[in-house]
Amino acid sequence: MNIEDMFKVVKARFTDDNHQTVQAEKDVEIPQDLLFKCPRCGGVLYNDEFVNNMKVCPKCGYHARLTWQERLDMTVDKDSFRELDENLVSLNPIGFPHYEEKVAKMGEQCNMKEAIVTGECTIRGYRCVLGVMDSHFMMASMGSVVGEKITRAFEYATEKGLPVIMFTASGGARMQEGIISLMQMAKTSGAVKRHNDAGGLYVTVLTDPTTGGVQASFASLGDILIAEPKVLIGFAGRRVIQNTVRTRLPDDFQSAEFQMESGLLDMIVERGMMRKALSNILKLHGFPKEAR
């Protein structure tokens, strides 16, 4: 009942959420490439249609998880992204069985060396340091490399006087690195603090899912917290809480909308409006627009 939540397989929540719909459609075989089935509302649509809609479910508005390439394509100005620290690879600090193989395999699958990509870019002409976490890589859990890359991104931004935008997604701290992963929470929060004390602007965009040790560190520390609609945001895992309280939790528990009402978020912004919202924030903070 205590800290299991840091590592939840967050998908499980959807099964809880939509019990009836999911049950009814359980027997229908869905060809994976052709159709998309929304984990939120259970609605089914053609994959092409879903992709053309920026991977947003047209029925319920759920903003599905993106790969880091998809996120960059949707967010940054064409050819403006310059990656930082792309070669960091984690070691195996506690000698966790098969950890290196797992990381290498995920790296191949996701075409990245670790669960976050950081770099410098422009968004509608406004320069910033950007981080994009990819939940397909070990649920974007935070170990040494994720922590180090975030810390370096903030230190770089502090040095250059640049704003930071972080697209967060994570199941939490990376258990396979033991206590070292927990320390990344303090390390990244410290780097955010230094950037803050130097007057830097930090905008967090919380995407599906932002939970556990990441939600309890740099993801909650933005000057401005934005979330995509319907995404999961929370500290503890739904099932853990369910087991503690022993009553059925409302379907929207820990959704972006729930967290908005709780006072955690500044705003909820749809994917199609994100570039505008971010560039507008940068403009309102007096950053200059560069010629493209």
Next chain:
Amino acid sequence: MNNLTTWERMELIHNKNRPTVNDYIPALFTRFMEFHGDRMCGDDGAIIGGIGFLSDTPVTVLAQVKGRTLDENKKSNFAMPHPEGYRKALRLAKQAEKFHRPIVCLVDTPGAYCGVEAEKRCQGEAIARNLYEFMTLKTPIVTVILGEGGSGGALALAVCDELAMLQNAIYSVISPRSAASILWKDPTKEKEAAEILKITAEDLMRFGVCDKIIPEPEGGAHLQPAVTADSIYEYIVDAVSRLKTVDLKTLLDNRYQKFRKIGMFTE
């Protein structure tokens, strides 16, 4: 003592007679006064905060409270703080900074509380805020882990200049039980998980997370609480007096570096 397995240590720290902060605070500090409330929503019984003398130095004390009886544990929620507990701790830490009082944190928690109300009041944000603010508090911070150092719930009182652990204490990113249920879908394999996770004081010394191991009497702290309290007292007095002489800029740089340098990777 050093040849105990992780699991044997965990049995020791769960011994119902193991001393808690309720035993240690009167032994370590004189004229202690407890202060309540986060000034926002409530007062969390899982965290005690207050001021007292450590030898002749006024200090702020922040401590997680384990109870011994069911009634005590109801009051302290089995040492699992709600957001208001962390916010009370932060309020008192800021007060300590204002009056140049060193801060002594005593950690003993299975983890931050997981529940609907805790989520509604933004548990994650409360923990994050403590990590963020403690990193630059302009006063020395010493943390001692007395028993359980349960993940983010412990870390929220453990961003500090020096971290010590009692010999049998553990500090982990996840409870062995939860790790076992994730790894093998079998929470009863927690003994194995406990060894794999590397969570003893000696492990944490090796990782550079823990700075000092405070010895416990043969057989565990509960057999000689007064002797254990003396050892803790000796360490805290020494650490606080050393840190008080360090100039502020160096203190804060060292604190940042203490966490900044932790991570193992190649480039």
